[in-house]
Amino acid sequence: MQVKANDRIETFHDLVRVLKTHPEWLEELRQLILTTELIELPKKFEEFIENEFKPLKKKVDKLEEDVAVLKQDVAVLKQDVAVLKQDVAVLKQDVAVLKQDVKILKDDVGMLKGDMFEMKLKDKAPSRFGFIIRRCKVLSAEKYVEILDDALDENKITFEEREDALDVDLVATGVLTKDPTKKVFLVAEASVKADKRDIERAYRRAQIFKKATDTETLAVVVCKEKTQGAIKKAQELDVILINVLR
Template structure:
């Protein structure tokens, strides 16, 4: 059926009177972009609603975080104060430990000094005992045992004055706890015995005694080193025997480097 339209307004009125044409003309007039606009608006509305919910959740989370941060600040301040207090306490403890360490070191040093003094006193007492009884202690191997002193060694004293004798060697001999002179049976040549007295005899005592006897031997004296004390282990006894040093324990000869040693050991 032909339709006569005089102008655009006739067309508008005609379309308004025929709704079925509106659906067909709408895509042609509006285009796909405008037609999809309502759906886009609805989608945007949904997204805005979601964003509002997320924003509300984020806001609540931020509030909670702020509260947590506030609590952390309070805790941090408390921790800082505690750390400062601990540092002060640590400094005080360090100073106290340093003081105690110094006190302990002083006590250790004092203990060592006391030990040395006790050892010296014990050695002195032991030396006095041997000086009183050595004549009888050595009666099995020497006759007419007597204590001698520096003036006995006139040749060595003269050599010392003339600087032919090392002062250290002279001092080593004179540092003997006891120097004795005696004569073996059926002999006329005397034997000089340098005594090193020590409660517990060790290798140092043996070495000192041997050194003193060797110095006297170098000056032509018949000399024997003797270590005397209360105890000595088997190793040092063997060391003394190998070094030619006599050993006396509790007044009894254990070794004698000259003749009759086998008889003494029996």
């Protein structure tokens, strides 16, 4: 290696200038300064690109495609869920309407049962009340309305009491079974399942007829079932509670 006079190096800038003048020296200097690992780094980086990065990028690209498909599936699922929610909402409305219809039907059936129970009571009054009164005669609505109107005219009862008593289920006359010389009125309420309100109603209306007729009036409730409240209230008010099977 021939060194020229102007190749004298005293500063860093002299070194840079000389290396530019002799590029072959630069390669030798690089080999002296850099380790083998650093020298081979570009080659290893290329190998990394080929063997690691590119396969990884393919996997990432595939993953992105899968995610895109998944997003589409999720979007479709959301639409299906939205439709399902609408269907459920419609179903809930239909169920609500059905519940209302069932409630109305139950109420109608309950009223029908009550009406039939009341009709049977009127037909079988002598047998139902035989242990209480004899010579049982069921008064027609016209007859007991006349009794109440006469009592109203005579100021024995108030108009409100008349209106209340008009809704009675049954009014009958007869004589006490235990004392045939004593004539009585019998006021009855018919209820498939009697509660304390039925007892109170029968007692209240019996008292109105007692005032209207100046005659002893028995309060009776006829039922198929009864609550404990009905039993207790009947004992308190001395109302006769009759259970029938049919």
